[in-house]
Every structure is written in structure tokens, then in C-alpha cells.
Amino acid sequence: MDGYSCGLDLAVDLIGGKWKALILWELREGPQRFNSLGRSLEKVSAKMLTQQLKEMQHDGLVLRHSYGEVPPRVEYSMTDLGQQLLALLEPVGDWAEANYPSIRAARSA
Amino acid sequence: MDGYSCGLDLAVDLIGGKWKALILWELREGPQRFNSLGRSLEKVSAKMLTQQLKEMQHDGLVLRHSYGEVPPRVEYSMTDLGQQLLALLEPVGDWAEANYPSIRAARSA
DNA sequence: CTGGATCCAGACCGATACTG
DNA sequence: CAGTATCGGTCTGGATCCAG
Numbered sequence: 001m002d003g004y005s006c007g008l009d010l011a012v013d014l015i016g017g018k019w020k021a022l023i024l025w026e027l028r029e030g031p032q033r034f035n036s037l038g039r040s041l042e043k044v045s046a047k048m049l050t051q052q053l054k055e056m057q058h059d060g061l062v063l064r065h066s067y068g069e070v071p072p073r074v075e076y077s078m079t080d081l082g083q084q085l086l087a088l089l090e091p092v093g094d095w096a097e098a099n100y101p102s103i104r105a106a107r108s109a
Numbered sequence: 110m111d112g113y114s115c116g117l118d119l120a121v122d123l124i125g126g127k128w129k130a131l132i133l134w135e136l137r138e139g140p141q142r143f144n145s146l147g148r149s150l151e152k153v154s155a156k157m158l159t160q161q162l163k164e165m166q167h168d169g170l171v172l173r174h175s176y177g178e179v180p181p182r183v184e185y186s187m188t189d190l191g192q193q194l195l196a197l198l199e200p201v202g203d204w205a206e207a208n209y210p211s212i213r214a215a216r217s218a
Numbered sequence: 219c220t221g222g223a224t225c226c227a228g229a230c231c232g233a234t235a236c237t238g
Numbered sequence: 239c240a241g242t243a244t245c246g247g248t249c250t251g252g253a254t255c256c257a258g
Binding site for chain 1: 115125167197204207
Binding site: 033034035046047049050066069070071072073074 | 220
């Protein structure tokens with residue numbers, strides 16, 4: 001496991017980025033184009049989106065498919081690895097949403 | 110959900126920090142003292158550890174108990190919320206560890 | 219449309235020294 | 239032991255302009 005102390009360490013490295021988990025989430029219903037992703041994520045800049053997508057490609061979580069067209073059309077989709085990871089992340093998101101009141105309460109205490 | 114676009118967004122905010130998931134992990138077998146945590150995490154500085162623990166207290170994930178002793182003794186433990194979250198994070202860690210070979214392969218490709 | 223390149227402010231984080 | 243305070247370098251991330 002190289003420099004990782006445990007699996008969780010590696011997992012944080014894979015999706016700890018500010019946008020990566022959300023990118024997977026947005027891809028849950030199928031491939032999306034670059035600008036479509038950008039609109040879905042609203043607050044992400046093109047620069048960040050490019051950067052995070054590149055890292056996720058490099059980690060084997062997403063796939064980039066460029067149609068060789070003009071004007072350009074590029075679609076991003078999840079790999080098998082990405083889909084597996086998202087499947088584990090969904091319960092975390094559901095839990096967070098369900099416990100939002102508790103978290104709010106803790107924060108305002 | 111205030112500024113959060115979905116539950117996953119909130120979850121990333123809760124444990125997206127570089128050390129938070131690992132702190133929960135280290136607390137899985139019971140309360141730990143400040144320096145003990147620091148040694149377990151190895152590469153974390155006292156400053157970072159303090160900071161992340163504070164945020165996690167504020168979010169209701171960990172509890173800080175100070176025995177009013179000299180020399181000081183402070184123990185950190187998980188709240189119920191923290192334990193629930195860790196339970197969901199463990200499969201993610203297990204998955205990452207199991208798929209480490211695939212990830213390595215993707216990275217070196 | 220899908221980016222790349224550059225600039226810049228602020229956040230992040232490690233090292234060090236200090237306190238109760 | 240369990241932190242706090244400060245300094246300074248690095249990295250993040252937004253804004254802007256440019257290219258194929």
C-alpha cells in the first residue's frame with residue numbers, strides 16, 4: 001500500500017477532492033458533457049472541473065470520450081471502478097442528508 | 110439543506126478534510142489521548158490535529174473529555190453520529206484496499 | 219464547445235517556539 | 239501533556255484571456 005496507512009487513506013486520496021464525489025454523483029444517470037457537468041455543479045469553475053476530471057481519469061474512475069467533431073463534443077462517464085465507488089458513497093450521502101438536522105444542531109450549539 | 114446541493118455534498122464537508130476520516134478510524138477501538146492520536150496518524154502535525162478535532166467537535170462527530178489533571182489528560186472519542194459515519198466509511202476503505210491493484214494499474218497507465 | 223495558460227489572493231499546512 | 243502563536247512557504251482556486 002505504498003504511502004497509505006490504510007484503505008481509508010487511499011479512499012480519501014481518491015475522492016477527498018472538493019468535487020470528485022459530486023462529479024461521480026452527477027454521472028450516476030449516464031454520460032455527461034463538460035459544460036453540462038459544469039452547470040449541474042454550479043459553483044465549480046472550468047479550471048477546477050478540468051483538473052478534477054483529469055485526476056479521476058488518471059485514477060481510473062472516469063472515462064473521457066471525445067467525438068472528433070467540430071464544434072468539439074466530449075462526454076465523461078464512470079468506469080466500473082467509479083460505479084463501484086459511487087455505490088458505496090451513496091449511503092454516506094443518504095446518511096448525511098437524513099442526519100442534517102442533528103448536524104445543524106451540533107453546529108449551532 | 111442550506112448551501113448543500115445534496116447529501117454527498119454535506120458528507121464531503123464533514124469528512125473531506127485530509128485527516129478526518131482517519132481520525133474516526135483511529136478512534137474505532139475506543140477513546141484516545143491527543144498525543145496517542147498524533148502518533149497513530151504519524152504524519153499529522155499537532156496544529157492540524159487540533160484544528161481537525163475542533164471542527165469535528167463542532168460538527169458533533171467527536172467528543173472531547175478533559176480530566177482536570179496535572180499533567181493534563183484529554184481523551185477524544187466518537188459521538189453516536191461519528192460512529193454511524195465511520196460504519197459507512199469502513200466499506201469504502203475496504204473497497205479501496207481491495208481495489209488497490211486496479212488503481213495502481215490505472216495510475217501507471 | 220472544450221479546454222490551456224497565466225496571474226494573483228487567500229487558504230492550507232509544516233516548523234518552531236512558547237504556555238499552563 | 240496538550241495545546242497556542244507566529245512565520246513563511248506551498249498549494250488551491252477564481253478570474254481572465256486565448257486556442258483549436
